[in-house]
Amino acid sequence: MIGGLGAVIGWLVVNGPDTVAERDARRPELTVQILAEGEQPEPNSSLDTMAAKQSEGHGGMAAGSEGEAGDQGTPGAPGDGQGEVAGTMPPEQQGPRFELALVEETEKGMLPIVAPDGRTAWETYARPFEADPSRPRIAIIMTRMGISRSLTEAAIEFLPAEISFSFSTTASDLDDQVALAQKAGHEVFLDVPMEPFGYPANDPGPTTLLTSLSAVDNLNRLESMLGRTVGYAGVIGVKGSQFTTDEEALTPVLSVLKERGLMYVDSAASSRTIALEIAGTLQLPRAIANWRIDDSPALAEMQRRLSALERTAQRSGFALGVVPPLPITIDLLASWAATLPERGLVLAPATALANKQSLR
Template identity: 50%
Template sequence: MIGGAGGLVGWLLVNAEHTESLREIQRPQLTVDILNEGETPEPNSSALPQKAETADHGAAPADGTDGHGQPAEGHGATAEAADGTPAKEGQGDGPARPAAPADGVTLTPIDPALMEVRDDLRLPIVAVDGRQPWSTYARPFNVDDTRPWVAVMVTNLGLNQRETDAAIQLLPGAVSLSFSPYAEDLDTWLEAARAAGHEVFMDLPLEPLDFPRDDPGPSTLLTTLSTADNLNRLEWVLGQSPGFVGVSTWMGSQFTTVEDAMMPVLEGLKERGVMLVDSRGSSRSIATELASSIQLPRAFSNRFLDATPSISSVDRALADLETVAQEQRVALGIARSLPVSIDRIQRWTGTLERKGVVLAPVSALADRQRLR
């Protein structure tokens, strides 16, 4: 009992600053728009479910960034349960029933020919006829569209029921969703997201610079582990549920800068026919360049949309993302599963058509972004 109490006190001391910043993010917000005469009002942000309070690893500055304008890597990581697995927040009664896609776009059903069953894992594989999971499970998109393309990915889903339901139900199907491999009811979450027209990805937990203070969980790939151990952890992540397009790097500001650690992982992804999305948690990440060198389909983040999780900041980041798309023809923004992010993305996507910008799924950007 004394040891347990001491551990609790130590955890609170280490995480106090981060917990306070998370509470600041979670304070309810009310958005009031001034409408033109005759304009129909949209539902305000109070209609979006608010995030349940979570306990996260690591401390972060009060604005939710790492001090360099990037999201703090520990922000959104989950506390671990007694068995060493991350605790799930706000799961309630489980995922909502799958919704029919509002735009009528349906995804390819799960194909047993693209799956290897090993023990309790269901791993993606390239089919005998050459079909790959990343292109088979991608959301259909007209690649001949000459307008600027902008893609958005929301990450770390499945750990909070209300936020995950909101992302699936409120965001357009062209918004790609990335789920935590630690989520409960992961099969049902992915089924619901795909039924609503969203292509899905898996968060790939990678070592951050300040590990273990920021800890992405028990299956994190680490530069201190052997290649075999990291590939075993990669297979665990990939084998949690079928039907995803690829993986999105989760944290990784250390791991994605070390070629000897990163290259075997990328080769493993290519062998299994899945795509890489480099969230670029570090400006020194070499993951995208290494992926290109082995012809692994890849995309990378042009903007973190909620480095500072406020209405005005997210709106500015979305406007910046549009500018990148106008200048470079394609752009990708990545956001966390925060209520303010989901709300502002929902509103913003409704403005793109009249601006001459098309919302594209992340898979459509594979190998189309300019390297640095």
């Protein structure tokens, strides 16, 4: 039993497979905690799913996949009806829009999976985006959405649909608020709190992923968050200045996000984050924040950071900012976004920056 668990955990730590053969040849191992006599490991569906795929030779793709992702579609767009692909839920049903082929029922809720035809959540739920490729792109993710319903509704009312929303999984009416955001055209992410420097004095909450936990425990926490709602394109790591510098803790988490067809956004809580390097090795769709607006800066400081975001986009072609849902940030973003075209910039959803930024 102990050896079997070690083999499964070791399978997660895959470093840069390009083919199934390379994955088999380059499979490293992780050391796991030895269980006491008679002690049973806590189950984890991500580990079970990934082990099953490995034994079936799928190499991380769902059954029936040709190895290519489907075309990017609108949130909740129906499947093509081929094979086992299911359509969307009826429009009159309450709750977020999602595709049945992109979820599996588990004890932790409906978790995202790669569809039998190879489609992924990050592409299917991405906001459609077409723009002149020569124009620099700026993406904004508003995090911690859902904690205040009034701020969620204000953001939906006043902000352009190109701004992406990332919801806290602690929101009491998460499904309803996600559905409101989807209806207004915003693509949706989930906040995943990760261990910051100074933990536990600096504690993001009980679901925080920790370097002190085993891979199984962290993946159980991750699954619990992923199962809170449906119809999202990916996750953004919140805090995480400690966690995103720890390769052994971070790699299994990013591996599962890859296997479940999601996109990962790093909030760049630490300049020493290695998340993008690992994500690139795993071929996980990724992006990283270039600038963050904190909870309490003065208006002038917020404007300075938005200007810096523009300069980053003009210099490199792509820039991503992370902002909190505050009345002042909603007002500022609404007026700022309207001025971007006159400066030759385009506001883009976060998924439009996937794999576009340099690793450093």
